[in-house]
Amino acid sequence: MEEQWISACREILEGDFIEGIISDSNDKENLQKVKIRPILLKAAICYQITKYCGKQVFHQNLKKEEILDAMAEWFYGERVRLKQAELRGQTETITIRISKKGKITMKRKKVKEQEIPFSMDLSHNRKKQYILEEGMEIPFLSDLGIMTRDGKIVRTKYDKFKQINRFLEFIEDILPNLPKDKEIRILDFGCGKSYLTFAMYYYLHEMKKYPVQIVGLDLKKEVIRNCNELGKKYGYEKLIFLEGDIASYNGMEEVDMVVTLHACDTATDYALYKAIKWNASVILSVPCCQHELNKQIKNKDLSSLLSYGIIKERTAALFTDAMRANLLESMGYKTQILEFIDMEHTPKNLLIRAVKTKKQTKKQEKWQEYLNMEQYLGSSLTLGNLLKEEGMINETSI
Secondary structure (H helix, E strand, C coil), rough: CCCHHHHHHHHHHHEEEEEEEEEEEEECCCCEEEEEEEEEEEEEEEEEEEEEECCCCEEEEECHHHHHHHHHHHHHHCCCCCCEEEEEECCCCCCCCCCCCCCCEEEEECCCCHHHCCCCCCCCCCCCCCCCCCCCCCCCHHHCCCCCCCEEECHEEEEEEEEHHHHEEEEEEEHHCCCCCEEEEEEEEEECCCHHHHHHHHHHHHCCCCCCCEEEEEEEHHHHHHHHHHHHHHCCCCEEEEEEECCCCCCCCCCCEEEEEECCHHHHHHHHHHHCCCCCEEEEEEEEEHHHHHHHHCHCCCCHHHHHHHHHHHHCCCHHHHHHHHHHCCCCEEEEEEEECCCCCCCCEEEEEEEEEECCCCCHHHHHCCCHHHHHHHCHHHHHHHHHHHHCCCCCCC
């Protein structure tokens, strides 16, 4: 059977191959799945592979003679074994499964004529397919100066257009985690000019037809007034903007998703704390100006590193967000730190994405990791202190 699947895979890979997914890992911490697609490099067909390893993603380009060897390693490697593969061509799909005992089964299925794509783009850098496409008539993007009235992207605003779409991709990813049987309540703290708030409402309410209520919160009175005027102009009845601080905001008893972008220093901690208290299903946070830890951090082992101001600042910022992520994990959230193109073109481009989970396995471990980091760095975070004061976690090891 091994020779049969190798022969079948070679046949489809060298023929009309479109894409492949290899998954069902024995060791998801090291390798969860692999995606394969053909690309054209220097007039030769190669294969771009995307490997999902824990919370990281790696890309690599392989030649024809290398891809089958790689697949054999994924199937038969001693450390990691992927037990299922689907290779899709324009005219045929091959599915391969490997049982716990190593038995291989393979199925070949012809693609129906109406399912056959007309063409394939094999370019290495294919045109990005955005959620909000150029040519769409989107009133708020016109009023905010990103698009012209006929749907063309303003050349100097193209980066902003990409950034908005990048944020909507994060929203698209978490849709399965939002309530399906009631109105979705979203709070956006530090909304500013509200490019992303309007985009979020447009995507969820206008495009996806979700019942949503979104509240944008900011400290700037003039900004809030302008955003409310735009919301009324578009007829966005369930999108409102209020002047205020998230630490003292009590306008909702329950919130399903909290968004906080560039909340300065400990304002991010208060936003995460309120999200935890609301038991929000999803948290999306792009922290900014992480000064708190920078002022406290003391560690003799790191003295040579911390003696350089810019290194200390950046190290403290990374430690801050890692510790915040651990605290969210200890509160029952599956948390990732992902790269996000910053809306203000600063180095603050990390996004904390936390999704509430019913699994309790790592809560104690993550809280203990946070306590260890407090001790190691001789410092603590506002978020950790707030959770301790609330009695949501104990100050000693669990």
